[in-house]
Amino acid sequence: MEELQSALKERDLIVCTLPEKGRCLLTTRDFYPGEVIISQEPYVCVPNKSSGNRRCDGCFTSSNLRKCSACHVVWYCGSTCQKLDWKLHRLECQALSRLDMDKRKSVTPSIRLMVKLYLRRKLESEKVIPTTATNNYNLVEALVSHISDIDEKQLVLYAQMASLVNLILQWPEINMKEIAENFSKFACNAHTICDGELRPLGTGLYPVISIINHSCLPNSVLVFEGRLAVVRAVQHITQGAEVLISYIDTAGSTMTRQKALTEQYLFTCTCPRCIKAGQSDDIQESAILEGYQCKDYQCNGFLLRSSDGKGFICQRCGVVRDKEEIRKIASEVKSMLDTVLMSSSAGNHQETFFMYQKIETLQRKLCHPFSISLMQTCEKLLEILMEQQNWREALAYCRLTIPVYQRVYPGFHPLLGLQYYTCGKLEWQSLLAYWHSVGLPKSTGMCVQDFYSPVEVYKGLKGFWATRTVL
Ligand SMILES: [Zn+2]
Ligand SMILES: [Zn+2]
Ligand SMILES: [Zn+2]
Ligand SMILES: [Zn+2]
Secondary structure, eight states: OHHHHHHHHTTTEEEEEETTTEEEEEESSOBOTTOEEEEEOOSEEEEOOOTTOOOOTTTOOOSSOEEOTTTSSOEESSHHHHHHHHHHHHHHHHHHHTSOHHHHHTOOHHHHHHHHHHHHHHHHHTTSSOOOSSSSHHHHHTSOOOGGGOOHHHHHHHHHHHHHHHHHHOOTTOOHHHHHHHHHHHHHHOEEEEOTTOOEEEEEEOTTGGGSEEOSSOSEEEEEETTEEEEEESSOBOTTOBOEEOSSOOOSOHHHHHHHIIIIIOOOOOSTTGGGTTSHHHHHHHHHHHSBOOSSTTTOOOEEEOTTSSEEEETTTOOEEEHHHHHHHHHHHHHHHHHHHHHHHTTOHHHHHHHHHHHHHHHHHHBOTTOHHHHHHHHHHHHHHHHTTOHHHHHHHHHHHHHHHHHHSTTTOHHHHHHHHHHHHHHHHHHHHHHHHTTOOSSSOOOGGGTSOHHHHHHHHHHHHHTOOOO
């Protein structure tokens, strides 16, 4: 602990323990938006496993992969990554090779993460892998597991997973209870490693980053550069303040966020947003994000349940919307969402697209224009249109999501930035598509700038968008 404190002191940080929160990371100077507060390499990490989408165990890239010829489980992009990982993988490889092929295929990333955790601990104690002040097993040991709060079903699952780890490692002295508890630790502490466009690549355990507590109104954000976890300030953080990130998607009503936090992280959030639960502005925000549309579609008012329970009253124009009418549309949306999941998993792209369009039409009748579920439908449509390279329509959907993003991800949120970036890329693609349609040679690979001056491009853009009706 002392070692950790002095390493953190160099970065102007300190760990404190508060009775109601446990460990917290505090600053000892001011930090400004964009500044790196702390970064850390994972103690252990594994790439996600999805068929046809394998990744290098070292750097998580998905190109130029070769399988480890001994275990046939792990992939590398080349000898650099393989060599760097060899001390640990040598032992993992031997252990995996003892399993029959079918069992080997069933080893999930979480099981591998646990196997790697035990192997790293062993190699640390044998001084094969050096420990550092910010990365060592003692820090993993200090993480919370909330094991006493876990329900019976989950405990049984962890016990089954522990016996598979035992089967792989075959260490006579291994403590099964401890493995199960460590699975619970992973659930509360491991982080999903994402790429620059925030797509998940894998899972990693970062014991110092895990000290950082949650807020639904965080002053910092966790992003990844390769597998390096980087915490950056998104607000001005004053000296002595606690560094806070969000563990969940903050787009959601207080009730939705609280539910996600209790279910996965087993604590009740008392952040400035959550303590407002039940107050009028919190009720209003929930009604906007997850509630219904006014009967008068032009009104944009939000609805609250009437005192007799028969309907929902618009808080702007006072018009009542019948409960039965809402229930009918809502159940139609629900059943369509269930069906669309099946059709998309069956790879039926065109049908999936039409179904999402129908869902969108229904949700526009049902939900408030700032509704999160409507935004999610637009996201799905955007995704499909981008796959089809239908840039113009994709752009229209992308633009529709921006006001909702601005509302649910305020300030310097990376998801909002990413959405602006996607919009910008689509603007550019649409412009190119337009120029191609009016006779720009398609296959020359030349850029628009080769043909037009920036003024002409600007004029063209203005004219182009003036002819478009945005949804
Ligand atoms: Zn690699
Ligand atoms: Zn291997
Ligand atoms: Zn909260
Ligand atoms: Zn109204």
